[in-house]
Amino acid sequence: MMKLSVLDQSPISKGQTAEDALQHSIELAQWAESLGYHRYWVAEHHNTNGLAVSSPEIMITRIASQTSRIRLGSGGVLLPQYSPLKVAETFKVLEALFPGRIDLGLGRSPGGGQRTRAALTDGVNKPLSSFSRQVKELQWFLNGTIPKEHDYYGVSARPHTTTNPDIWVLGLSERGARHAAINGTGFTFGHFINPTHAVEALTAYREKFKPSAGLQHPKVNACVFVVCAETMEEAEELALSQDMWLLQVEKGLETRVPSIEEVKDHTFTASELEKITRNRQRAIIGTPEKVYQELLRLENVYQTDEFLIITNIFDFNAKKRSYQLLADYIADREN
Incomplete structure (x- = not known):
């Protein structure tokens, strides 16, 4: 089942306010869990007026305490800025x-413009090219396996736990893969950002995959913008706010979601x-059947049975309904 x-x-x-948005995130996570969604990831953004989470770790804790089964995670922590x-x-x-x-x-993203990144790193020049090395060291810290010849030998992340978090790298290209x-x-392939290099990226990932302590075989999911409604007309109207929002974000003008009006x-122009x-x-917009058929097509292209759905529309109740319509349709279709 998908x-x-x-x-x-x-x-x-x-x-609305940032406080409103954060409360909506908690409510949406509870809603997603009740609908049978598999995992719920929160993003990290800095120095922006329209995206409320600058600390995904805190939101994960809050949401996890308000849910009981759904997996919680980051999508993703911007590792180049941190230790x-x-x-x-x-x-x-x-x-x-x-x-x-x-x-x-x-994620490998710098987290914002040059000044924002400098503030995040406290002025330390941390090249993005160090990302892969940082991922490897993070795994060593989690597993307590720093090599003897390494400067940090003897250091491991505490507390000791019997299990470790599952690690995912988010990417758009062969480099990220x-x-x-x-x-x-x-x-995680970011179809919602740019689907252009999907096949090349996923082929490179599967061909070059090396087993690790945390994962023995390649594992892929993909993130897609979705707006789902009972009719095509309603879905198209709801998607107007997301269309305008994307234009504004790309121009660097505004990151709050505008109303349909x-x-x-x-x-x-x-x-x-x-x-x-x-x-x-970058998006799938339509009725539950249309969205499902498009996801089936992407499932075949990406060879994955899991999709992260992102819906950035103005009306929160319509957003909840979008997630519900899709989940209910797939459950009825595939059960």
Whole structure:
């Protein structure tokens, strides 16, 4: 059966606050669990007015305490800005608190502009090219297997736990896939950001995969924008806020989600309409049947049975309904 999971960026709709968005994330996670979603990941963003979570670790703790079964994780911690030991320790504590439910998703993104990144690293120049080395060291810290010749020999992440978080690397290209493959982690393909290099990335991941202490065989999921409604007309209307939001984010103008009314009042330029058309390649919009059929197509292309669904629309109740319609349809279709 197709596995459905959630990626939540905790978007703030215009007219609402960060506090509202964070409470919505808790409610959505509980809703997703009740619908049978497999995992719930929260994203990390900095210096932005429209995405509420700058500390996924705190949100994971809060949501895990309000749920009982669904896996919780990061999508993902921006490792280049941080110490691998500190990240390992944080997720060891999470694993101790919620055994067998924690995922550690890792991203290579700088986390924002040059000033934002400098502030995150306290002015230390940490090259993004160190990412793969950091992933390897993080695994060593988790497992207590730092080689004797390493400067950090004898250091392991505490507390000691009988299990470790599952590690995933998020990526869009062959480079990202290689980071996951050579370190033996799961690989999350970001279809919702750019699906262009999917086949090359996933082929590289599977061909270059090396087993690790945490994972013996390649493991893939993919993240896709989805807006689902009972009719195509309703789905298209709901998606207007996501269309406009993506335009604003890409222009660096605004990251709060606009209302449908605001979008309808906007006069789009030819270039904006062209960009919306291109962005729709990152999304599936339609009835439950249409969304399911498109996911089946991607399942065949990506050779994965799990999709992380991200829905950034203005109306929170319509967002919950979107997740419900899809989950109910797949359950009825495949059971």
